[in-house]
Amino acid sequence: MTRLLPSLRGIPRVVVFGAVLTVLAIGGTFLLDPYRNFQLATVAAYFCATAGLTLLIGQSGQLSLGQAALMAAGGYGYALTANAMTDAGVTGIPRFLAGMLTAVVVSAALGWLLGLAAARLRGPYLAGVTLTLVIAVPAIAAVFSGVLRGDQGLQIAYDGVPRMLERLIAVEQWQAWVAILVAGVVVTGLAALTGGRLGLRMRAVRDDETAARLNGVRTGRVKVTAFTLSSVAAGAGGAVLCFATQSVSPGAYTLAFSLLLVVAVVLGGLGSIGGAAVGSALIVLLPWALGAATAALPLPVEVAQRLSGNLSILVFGLLLIVVMLVWPGGLASLRRRRRASAPTSGSATRDGGDPRTHGVPEATLSRDVAADASAARADDAADPADEHAPPTDDAADPADGAAPGHPEPVLSSAPPTPHRKR
């Protein structure tokens, strides 16, 4: 990607690429039918959450199983504000912006609190606490059922297409636009922040906390910041999901869903924002494809009933195990692999030099590598942050729904970008 506009560096580069991909994705919605556009909106909402999660796990090394709970916080924040605004007679875009703001503030506050606890905990302890948080979501909704309406959840008023666009697009397409726009802003922001000094600090904390501390990095503060950023992204995702589905309920934010978000970031490649986009698309599209496939088979009703839901979980579980065991870099490592074997110009028969992808059967990669070929130009740094979504020609691909960050290789460019103050 450095071949495109090589003079553009640092944060402006991230912003430009984010904006271009967002616009491309919005343009792509014209090629899709309403149902696909709804799916695209869902993917974009999940993408916010997975981008935050991949930053948290991949860059700062904190495993959270509670991303769904933070999404729920954003969703409830959005729904409560939107309903209050409706009662006050405010509609349309002001209502959306107010809801969004509340969602971000609520989820940031919750994430900050969790981050304070997380900064003191190590791996499995944190995973356990966040797991408990997700389990507690229905309980919290039930205890505060006066406001949150228990299992039933909250419904919000219908957000139609703005008048000037009414003739042009359907409501699903409008929802996809909004979702893509929010995802674009959130993810570009994350990418810009973590591409700079903050990202370097996070990776330092992840790799060796003691060394980081000796170098003057305030590890606790870095961990809390990572947690808060990731929660803001999740909250924005929850708000968008609430906007697209006009409701929020504890049933949408189960433990299974939270684990799926982890699956998405692991499959995509931990720390890779482009990988998070691909992972989000997988967790939306794979269950749907499997459902369609089993529906096409002549199965007895009872068997079909048992397969529905369970089959996709089974496939995701298997994928998670296999990727973790044989291919820990996830889908994002494909590009790295490709780069490593670039001198032999695409003869994908040898093992690349990247130890992370060493020994992976080539046949399984070839299709994706082919799809990825255009983006597989030699980039620098084997840094997991330095990844972006492979551009594809399929508009349904969520890579388009993304504004993947393409931060500069921080580790190799010694002086931190001067225009960032923190």
Added chain:
Amino acid sequence: MDRLLFLLATGFARGAIFALFALSLVLIWRAARIVNFAQGALALVATYAAFAVTGLTGSYWAGLAAGLIAGAALGLGVERGLMRFAPHSSPLSGVIVAIGLVMVLQSLLGILFGAQYRPMRAPFDDSPIMVGGVPLLSPYDLFVLAVALAVMTLLALLFTRTSLGLQLRASAFAPEVSRVLGVRVGRMVTIGWMLSSAVAALAAMLLVPTELGLNPHATDMLFVYAFAVAVVGGLDSPVGALVGGLVVGVAMTLVTGYLGATVAPIGVLVLLVGVLLVRPGGIFSLREARSA
């Protein structure tokens, strides 16, 4: 007052099960330094095996034995076939593989047996005995307490009084030195896994008859509570698991009895966060060396 006594007694029996399951998490933490997030799913598979054998033979005891054997076999299979190959570069990869295993096992059980609750019969009466007009423990609760105490005593004897126990402890604390001294560390880790999943299976088999029944998600809450117990007690400490189990069991039963079952998960969350903020390693944990 009667109600309080009844809840305390029930909480004690429930706490014994939590303690047992937490002990299994402590065992595996000491043997392999991972929190096995798949422990609940493994125990569930063993419980299904016990249920099937009880159904075939008509004997609860045959089912119990089959469940224990299945638990140990699962531990063996998972360690030798899966966890051994997990990358050790980061402590997170073991957790992530375990989460994948949970998804696989639960969805397989769902596909094979469906989502319905299958009632599991308790071998003893589970209506409480009246002591001076106050309902207290049921015969089944007494059975649970006796089994839990017996297993814990046996494990304590195994670890402190036998050569195998010494080897297990040695390979957990100093794998390299143990290897030099002739301890087969790999085998000890496997034995740790087998012991741990058999104990977890036992805890699940004791719990399920007191709940709604057997279901692909029957051990989810058990795992969460037991994890809380293990963390509150300190993942390294078997004594912590025992004490923590009883405390959490009683506390949860009181919360459920007085505030309703839905509040219990919030109670666990508050307890976990509260304890970890004060003592990040758990109450009974050893003091960690300073890192910087």
